[in-house]
Amino acid sequence: MSVQHQPSHPALGHRSQPTAAGVYDWCLRGRHHLPCDADAAIAAQRLFPLAGRTAQYNRDFLRRAVRWLVTDGGIRQFLDIGSGYPTAGNVHEIARTHAPDTRVVYVDLDPDTVAVSNRLLAQDPDTVCLQGDLRDPDNIFGQPQIELLNLDQPIALLLVSVLPFVAGDATSLIRRYTTRLARGSYLAITHITPPEDERTRRQQAELAKTYNAVVQQTAHLRTRDQITDLFAGTELIHPGLVRATDWQPPQGYQPDLSDQAAAVILGGVARIP
Numbered sequence: 682m683s684v685q686h687q688p689s690h691p692a693l694g695h696r697s698q699p700t701a702a703g704v705y706d707w708c709l710r711g712r713h714h715l716p717c718d719a720d721a722a723i724a725a726q727r728l729f730p731l732a733g734r735t736a737q738y739n740r741d742f743l744r745r746a747v748r749w750l751v752t753d754g755g756i757r758q759f760l761d762i763g764s765g766y767p768t769a770g771n772v773h774e775i776a777r778t779h780a781p782d783t784r785v786v787y788v789d790l791d792p793d794t795v796a797v798s799n800r801l802l803a804q805d806p807d808t809v810c811l812q813g814d815l816r817d818p819d820n821i822f823g824q825p826q827i828e829l830l831n832l833d834q835p836i837a838l839l840l841v842s843v844l845p846f847v848a849g850d851a852t853s854l855i856r857r858y859t860t861r862l863a864r865g866s867y868l869a870i871t872h873i874t875p876p877e878d879e880r881t882r883r884q885q886a887e888l889a890k891t892y893n894a895v896v897q898q899t900a901h902l903r904t905r906d907q908i909t910d911l912f913a914g915t916e917l918i919h920p921g922l923v924r925a926t927d928w929q930p931p932q933g934y935q936p937d938l939s940d941q942a943a944a945v946i947l948g949g950v951a952r953i954p
């Protein structure tokens with residue numbers, strides 16, 4: 682069990698219900714969570730002890746993918762849906778270390794997460810967070826804040842650890858985004874998947890149930906084949922859809938095939954032709 686990290690950021694305001702962003706921040710050992718988030722996260726860790734490491738692997742993937750998109754993909758604009766809090770080494774922070782002119786539109790379903798994000802981003806004219814539901818692309822593209830992005834130019838669409846909150850046919854939903862984007866745009870996805878190990882599988886199912894209760898959302902697992910389908914009509918770049926830890930890892934990285942926390946989170950980046 683990890684120690685309880687002390688939250689401290691004034692942008693958080695007050696609330697007594699945990700949010701997915703707050704729980705996730707606790708897992709990342711960030712400073713942007715309240716005691717109710719910590720309690721929910723600790724309860725989740727108890728059921729699924731790998732939760733913290735999985736969250737960290739997911740965020741590490743996000744950082745490496747953003748760096749690649751800026752340095753190799755030439756991307757200067759990001760649409761990050763299901764963004765959580767824009768903290769702890771998030772998209773604009775990573776991108777700007779390589780390209781200071783990068784613009785980012787963050788989108789989250791949760792109004793409190795959006796309010797906190799906008800307080801944190803208040804001094805940054807090239808970054809904004811809007812409230813929107815991934816399942817409703819027309820609403821997201823219809824909001825005025827989206828004009829921060831020039832959709833005639835390539836962008837990167839980030840769907841990182843958010844698609845589990847979409848039931849049913851997520852492939853068609855993703856197409857409703859990619860068909861609006863300029864050629865040469867990119868799509869980055871991470872997704873939780875059931876592990877082969879039976880004990881981890883049971884723990885993960887328990888967590889999914891509790892998670893539903895604490896943040897009032899249902900998390901859906903998808904198999905590797907189902908996650909591969911999400912990239913239909915795009916061109917996966919090297920190394921394809923892999924464990925998030927194995928996607929363009931740092932030099933000297935040695936894959937640990939027995940790491941169940943790594944086995945449950947897959948990631949990939951694709952070019953939109």
Ligand SMILES: C[S@@+](CC[C@H](N)C(=O)[O-])C[C@H]1O[C@@H](n2cnc3c(N)ncnc32)[C@H](O)[C@@H]1O
Nearest residue numbers: 701702763764765789790791814815841842846
């Ligand atoms: C696990 S966090 C992921 C944060 C960030 N993308 C990352 O991977 O580091 C998931 C976020 O998705 C948001 N979310 C859940 N369902 C959503 C939906 N239908 N549309 C937009 N955001 C959603 C939650 O509020 C939460 O902040």
